[in-house]
Amino acid sequence: MKREDLxxxxxxxxxxxxxxxxxxxRSRAFYSDVLGGRVVLEENPCIVALANGWIIMNPGGGPTPDKPGIELRPPEAPDTATSFLNIRVADIQSCYRDWSAKGAEFLTPPIDRKAEVRCYVRDPDGYLIEVGQATGMLEGVFADPPAGSGAAPA
Incomplete structure (x- = not known):
């Protein structure tokens, strides 16, 4: 392993x-075999280089001296997300076909949201991943504000 891989x-x-x-x-295989990342380190922690970033994975555990009182664990409720990985692609239809053929299970096919075309997939632990392609935003067309926000549509 070379320093520039880390x-x-x-x-x-x-x-x-x-x-x-x-x-x-299982997670290492998903991020490398399905999403096309490159395994940099197998375990302790597992590191997968993905596009221009890295995914670092380890099993959960209890508090440590540098994070007292904090327990790490994977998501428990699939209908709740407090954060998610956002992957931007150049060709979402191609990505959707390729990853689906490799076993990724998307929540829906890509949907045009005016500013972007996007869809969501979950990894083996249930982490939500948004996959999107900028479309309208490149021309100054942006998504409507979230319902109930009080902001006027763009």
């Missing part, structure tokens, strides 16, 4: 995404 900047910072997973091997 999420370890020589200056400044970079962003990674950490996932607490139930089964490292």
């Amino acid at each position: 999420p370890a900047p020589e200056t400044g910072m970079l962003l990674t995404h950490f996932l607490t997973v139930r089964d490292v091997a």
Whole structure:
């Protein structure tokens, strides 16, 4: 393994995404075999380079000296999400076909939302992943504000 394979900047910072997973091997296979990432480190922690970022995965566990009182665990309720991975692609239809053929189960096919075409998929632990392609936003067309926000549509 080379230093440049690891999420370890020589200056400044970079962003990674950490996932607490139930089964490292199963999650590693999803992010590498289905989404096309490259396994940098198998375990402890598992690191998969994906596009221009990294997914870091480890099983859950109890508090540690640097995070006292905090327990890590995968999502428990599939109908609730407090954050999600957002993957931007150049060709969402191609991505949808490719990942579906590799076993990804999308919630819906890609849907045109004016500003973007997007759809959602879950990883093996239930983490929600938004997959989107910028369309209208490239021309100054943006999505309507969320219902009940009081903001006027764009």
